Structure formats: structure tokens, C-alpha cells
Amino acid sequence: MNIFSKKQDVPKSQAELIYQAQANKERHFRTNVGISWFILLFILVFTFSGQDLTIGSKTFSGIKIDTVFMANNLSFIAGGLAETIKISIMSIALAMMLALLAALGRLSTFPPIYALSTFYVSLIRGTPLYLQIFFFFLALPQLGIRLPGIIAGVLALGLNYGAYMSEIFRAALSSVGKGQREAAIAIGMTPAQTMRRIVLPQALRFAIPPTGNEFIAMTKDSALVSATGFVHELMWRSVKVGRAQFHTLEALIMAAIFYWGMTLILSYVQNRIEARLSKGDR
């Protein structure tokens, strides 16, 4: 009688089988991608390991790097991490405010406001970020305006990202349907109340995932601020000790690890936020 195992007692529906097959395929793919990543990472680490690896008759040698130098300067370079994070957070906050204002300006029917918004976006997007950073650090002092390094850096990055992110906020604002505004108006809300209570909360939720992406990009673009020499963040510190002791390779590898690690952590957080938001929206 018991030729069927317990599992087979309940026959699976067609849909269940298809779903399971798809899930298996997906899992398989992910496993293989994971293995490939591991191999690539191994090759990268090996390349800078200074070790020899013999496969058959061939011997590969890794590049020798000075680990003593790295250990000695770890705390100095890591000290720039806090500065990098500080600049990024302050800049993204400024960028979000500017982006929201620029997006609202873009939706305005009042010509001067619309013009101001498009003018700002055009000017910033039409010039290099590198130039804008030097403008705040080196051109303003010529006019007698001396800003502390970090303020100048935040202004440059914030203004730049604000212009690019205005597009995100514009899309977010237009994602809120006309019916939402009409419902708010119908219960007697003023335009300001409608914006603050109904449109903005929904638009901001829409804008959070892409803003996270911009923030991740910004942590890396903040390295450009080092070029001015006034802000001692991650990049500045690694270039400084690297040059001084002729070990730029090691110094840059360390900075790269910090940037990459930071990006991985932020991407993880970003994915979690995105998953949570999409769950609530169902």
C-alpha cells in the first residue's frame, strides 16, 4: 500500500509545479552568479597578493604590495571615512531641498518661477561638477568670500546633485494622480494643504529609492572635493600618504576597499528600504 512517500500523497497543482520550477531556476542562477563573483574576487585579491600560484606547468605571480605600509597608515586613511560620510549626508540633504524646490518650480504656471527652475538645472547640468567644486573653493575667495572647506564642498555637491535630482522629484510629484488633488480640493483643502498633506507624502515615498541611488553615487563623487586640498576625507588622505611615501598603489587600494565596502552596505540598506516600501504599496 505504501508505495507513495508521504510527500506525494498530496498531488501538486499545475500552477504550483510551474511556480516551483521557476523558483528553482531562479535559485540555480543566483548560486552560479554567487560562485562566479567569488572567483572574480579571488582573482582580484590574488593579483595583489604577492603570492605564486601554479596551475599545471604554469606559474602565476601576484603583484607584491607593501602590507606594512598599509597597516601603518590604516587609521590615518580610515579617519577620512567620517569626513566622507559627513559631506555626503549634508550634501544629499541640501540636494533634496533644492531638487524639491526646482521640481515644484518646474510644475509652476508662473513664468519667472518656471524660468528660475529650468535656468538653475540647465546651468548646473551644463558645466562639470569638477568646475563647480573649484568655483566654490578657488573662485569665490577671489571675490573675498572664504568659505570653510566643508561648507564649500557641500554647497558644490548639493547644488550639483539638486539639479540632477529635480527630475526625480518632478516625476515623483507627477506620479500622484489628479484624482488625489481633486479629492483634497473637494473636502475644502487649500492648494498648500493639498500639497503638504496629500501630494508630498506620496511623492516622497516614490522618490526615496532613486534618492538612495543618488546618495550612493554622491559618497563617491565626494572624492572630487579632495582635489581642492581643504577637506581631509578618504580620497585626500590616501593620496597624501601614498605620495609622501611613494606607495600610492597601496593607498588607493585601501581607499577603494573603503568606498566599495561603503557602497555595498548602502546598497543593502537601500534594497531593504525599497522592499519595505513596495510591500506597503501593494
Add this chain to the structure above:
Amino acid sequence: MVPVIKISNLDKYFGRLHVLKDIRLDVMPREVVCLIGRSGSGKSTLLRCINFLEEPSHGSIEVDGIKVEGGEKGKLHRQLVHDVRLKTGMVFQEFNLFPHMSVLENVIEGPVIVKGMDRQKAVELAQQNLDNVGLLFKKDEYPNRLSGGQKQRVAIARALTMEPKVMLFDEPTSALDPELIGEVLNVMKKLAYEGMTMIVVTHEMGFAREVADRVLVMADGELIEDSKPADLFGSPKDPRTKALIERYRSGEQ
């Protein structure tokens, strides 16, 4: 008796398109008026002119003693429009609940934010109205967890909690699955029997026949008929009305 809504010589243009032509209409307190007509006849536009979601081009609208002239601008005009909106509750075809607020928050939003009502008082009133539409047990849910019929009943409760003099319904069941239409119509019926003044743009002929005191027919931007339901469905005067009713009859079978 004084009409609660008085529409005089109302015209509405969209660009060069003349969508409402010299509309005159009085609605008495406690009256239930159904507005029917083919799509594009202007019935939704007329409804939306009453609370100025559409600004009339000419003519005037008076709601509960507040008279607003169409096509005007300025601070006084905006204040009058605001006052009219407080006297009218509106229910939309697409429900338009606020998805980032719970059911209860949706319902108290207007009283608290617009009228400045005490929050506790608003919650009591909201719960009473949610109970009336049979959805008090859903008060802490978010709208995306509700069925279409439930959403529309919450939307009705939301409008009622503003304590309007008149309720405007813009095709309230047109976006619903057929099996969910009944629960919304039942709530509307109950509201009608409780004495609410209602203007309902609808395709539900059964509802019009059973609940309406008057049925208005619109065609090409004009009110072509204004009759008691029995007269209208029994012996329609205008050939366009006749065609409309026949179309619905054949659709019902």
C-alpha cells in the same frame, strides 16, 4: 421652500467647445436627483461645476444661500468657492482615497485639517459614519487592503464626515465589479431615506427608478428632460431620452 441648490444660466466652455449650455436647475432639500445621459453629454462636468472642480464660464451657482458667479477671480471668489465646497460632499468614480492614510485618517482628514475640528470629536463622528456604511471594523486598514466597494463606502463616509448639505456622486459605481455595486447602492439608498440631498450622475437605471425623486437627462450639454422616474421610464418625451432608455433596457437583459 427654498432650493438648496440653484443653478442659473450656467455655461461652460472647454476652449471653443460648448459643453454646458444655459443650464438652470433647482434642487430642493432632501431631494434625490439622478443625472443620466450618454458619455460626453456633460453630466459629469455639470456635477463638477457645482463644487467648482470645474470653473463655470458664465452663470451662477448657489448652494445653501452662498451664491458664486462663474468665471470670476480674486480673493472673495476663492473664499466663496471654499464655502461652497464645505457645503458639498463629493464621491468620485475612482474613489480617490488617500493611500498613505488609514481608513480612519482618511475620514478625519477633512474635519481636522480643513474645519479645525477637535481630533477626538472628529474621530467620534468618523466612527459613527464608518459604522453607518458598515466599515467601522476596517478603520485601521489602509485603502489598498480594501475591495472597490469598501473603498467607495469609505469615500462616502469621508464626504459625510464633513457634514455637507448636499452630496454629489460622480458615477460612484462605474469603476466597480458588478458584484460590488449593490453594497454601494445600498449605502446610497440608506442615505437618501435619511433625508440627504443628493445629486447622482449614474448609469444605474434601477437605482434611478427606485430612489430618485427626479431624473434629469442630459444630451449635448443641455438638460433635455426633468421628470419623475415613473413618467420618464414610462413615457419619455424626447426621442433622445427614449433611445437612451432603450439602450439601457437592452443592456440589462
